[in-house]
Amino acid sequence: MSLSTPPGTSREGLTGFEGQLIGPEDAGYDEARAVYNGMIDKRPALIARCATPADVARTIGFARERDLLLAVRGGGHNGAGLGTCDDGVVIDLSLMRDIQVDPEARTVRVGGGCTWGEVDRATGEHGLATPSGIISTTGVGGLTLGGGLGHLTRRFGLAIDNLLEAELVLADGERVRASADEHPELFWAIRGGGGNFGVVTSFLFRLHEVGDIFGGPTFWPVEDGAEVLAAYREFLPGAPRELNGFFAFHTVPPGPPFPEEIHGRKVCGVVWCYVGDEAAATAAMAPLLDILPEPLMHGVQSMPHHALQSAFDGLYPAGDQWYWRADFVNEIPDEAVEIHARFGQEMPTLKSTMHLYPIDGAAHDVAPADTPWSYRDARWGAVFAGVDPDAANVSQIRKWSIGYHEALHPYSAGGAYVNMMMEEGQERIRASYRGNYERLARIKATYDPANTFRVNQNIQPAT
Numbered sequence: 001m002s003l004s005t006p007p008g009t010s011r012e013g014l015t016g017f018e019g020q021l022i023g024p025e026d027a028g029y030d031e032a033r034a035v036y037n038g039m040i041d042k043r044p045a046l047i048a049r050c051a052t053p054a055d056v057a058r059t060i061g062f063a064r065e066r067d068l069l070l071a072v073r074g075g076g077h078n079g080a081g082l083g084t085c086d087d088g089v090v091i092d093l094s095l096m097r098d099i100q101v102d103p104e105a106r107t108v109r110v111g112g113g114c115t116w117g118e119v120d121r122a123t124g125e126h127g128l129a130t131p132s133g134i135i136s137t138t139g140v141g142g143l144t145l146g147g148g149l150g151h152l153t154r155r156f157g158l159a160i161d162n163l164l165e166a167e168l169v170l171a172d173g174e175r176v177r178a179s180a181d182e183h184p185e186l187f188w189a190i191r192g193g194g195g196n197f198g199v200v201t202s203f204l205f206r207l208h209e210v211g212d213i214f215g216g217p218t219f220w221p222v223e224d225g226a227e228v229l230a231a232y233r234e235f236l237p238g239a240p241r242e243l244n245g246f247f248a249f250h251t252v253p254p255g256p257p258f259p260e261e262i263h264g265r266k267v268c269g270v271v272w273c274y275v276g277d278e279a280a281a282t283a284a285m286a287p288l289l290d291i292l293p294e295p296l297m298h299g300v301q302s303m304p305h306h307a308l309q310s311a312f313d314g315l316y317p318a319g320d321q322w323y324w325r326a327d328f329v330n331e332i333p334d335e336a337v338e339i340h341a342r343f344g345q346e347m348p349t350l351k352s353t354m355h356l357y358p359i360d361g362a363a364h365d366v367a368p369a370d371t372p373w374s375y376r377d378a379r380w381g382a383v384f385a386g387v388d389p390d391a392a393n394v395s396q397i398r399k400w401s402i403g404y405h406e407a408l409h410p411y412s413a414g415g416a417y418v419n420m421m422m423e424e425g426q427e428r429i430r431a432s433y434r435g436n437y438e439r440l441a442r443i444k445a446t447y448d449p450a451n452t453f454r455v456n457q458n459i460q461p462a463t
């Protein structure tokens with residue numbers, strides 16, 4: 001443990017801290033302050049890598065007594081950089097990564113600092129899984145607290161729909177368990193309301209039987225974007241819920257497993273995940289594939305769920321520059337299809353992308369007010385992500401992402417998935433929670449009246 005004192009903070013209040021304390025003059029500070037999005041360059045006064053819930057409580061008290069801004073970091077993946085802050089204290093949960101699978105009870109208990117890859121591998125050993133996202137390096141904490149959309153959404157719902165309980169440290173340092181029976185209002189709020197209500201030190205998720213899935217990408221030339229998207233929008237809502245398929249624009253990376261002749265080629269396509277075997281998957285995909293031209297690549301196969309989850313990891317390592325925009329979408333009219341087709345062809349860099357994540361199937365079994373995640377009637381979550389390793393290209397990726405979003409926003413449902421927004425202001429946050437915002441604000445006033453947890457898509461305490 002480092003004992004040096006960062007400017008402006010005395011560490012006396014952290015006596016007994018069991019984890020690691022890292023300040024600006026400590027070796028490893030730059031590594032410790034870096035988050036996934038290379039565009040975020042914040043300099044906290046102190047990074048507290050907590051080892052226990054007691055460390056978390058000590059650090060919250062430390063920051064509050066000194067009136068320092070407090071950020072909480074799970075996997076550090078947030079596009080807007082909400083896992084860190086300038087000049088304040090960061091609670092970094094990366095030492096709290098315990099994972100306990102209970103195959104009998106079909107549950108997994110997960111430390112607040114875990115990333116999805118390690119959870120998926122541990123549950124996969126038992127032929128079990130819980131819904132997460134599409135990239136294995138994303139944090140369980142932020143993804144779950146914001147909702148959690150991914151390969152298993154249509155079959156088993158959002159990550160929050162499978163959350164059974166959570167252990168939290170509250171703003172006053174109290175440790176509580178939130179579930180349907182204990183602190184039920186708090187339990188409601190953390191299923192979509194983000195890190196506004198406390199620091200989650202462990203999550204308990206329901207597991208489902210998920211043996212090998214059948215999945216991977218089907219790619220067509222980007223020039224076929226309008227035809228493929230128009231067919232996809234008609235096909236997907238009627239497809240069986242075992243079949244998840246998100247529509248995407250991508251550029252084919254220059255390496256295996258992609259055939260050399262399409263390296264560097266802009267494509268549109270669907271990334272599939274069928275929970276079941278090849279024969280059933282092929283039959284489920286056929287109504288779409290049969291009416292479209294021969295694809296450039298149909299790279300589907302049986303594989304463990306965690307293998308599909310990790311498929312994008314190599315393409316998107318930590319440190320790239322990311323600029324995000326997002327919207328919920330109910331329908332994709334012909335005019336919107338044409339706009340997609342145009343911006344798909346104008347993707348500015350190899351890693352820039354647009355995804356349409358399905359929100360139907362099991363996600364529609366939950367009513368809009370059952371959790372804060374109010375857009376249960378939406379059909380897709382659209383994300384427009386400008387991505388490049390080179391900081392010199394930031395204005396280019398930003399311009400494309402914003403232009404694409406603004407052109408399509410009039411066709412959207414209004415709000416956006418909070419986990420895929422930048423810092424876009426209160427109006428946008430309210431639009432994303434719709435009628436659930438006021439209840440969230442009342443719960444915030446009960447559990448965090450001073451808004452200690454405000455480095456997030458912030459819910460303002462009701463007055």
Ligand SMILES: Cc1cc2nc3c(=O)[nH]c(=O)nc-3n(C[C@H](O)[C@H](O)[C@H](O)COP(=O)(O)OP(=O)(O)OC[C@H]3O[C@@H](n4cnc5c(N)ncnc54)[C@H](O)[C@@H]3O)c2cc1C
Pocket residue numbers: 036071072073074075076077078079081082083084093112113132133134135138139140141142143144145146147148149150194195196198199200201316419420455456457
């Ligand atoms: C490459 C990439 C792929 C993604 N893919 C998906 C996807 O498929 N599906 C999807 O739904 N989302 C996806 N996301 C978005 C992702 O859900 C958000 O970025 C999320 O905020 C990441 O969580 P984190 O813990 O890694 O982030 P962090 O930056 O650590 O934290 C994000 C926010 O959550 C809070 N937080 C995190 N952990 C805790 C905790 N234990 N207790 C209290 N508050 C906490 C933080 O305070 C902060 O406000 C992706 C993001 C990236 C960069």
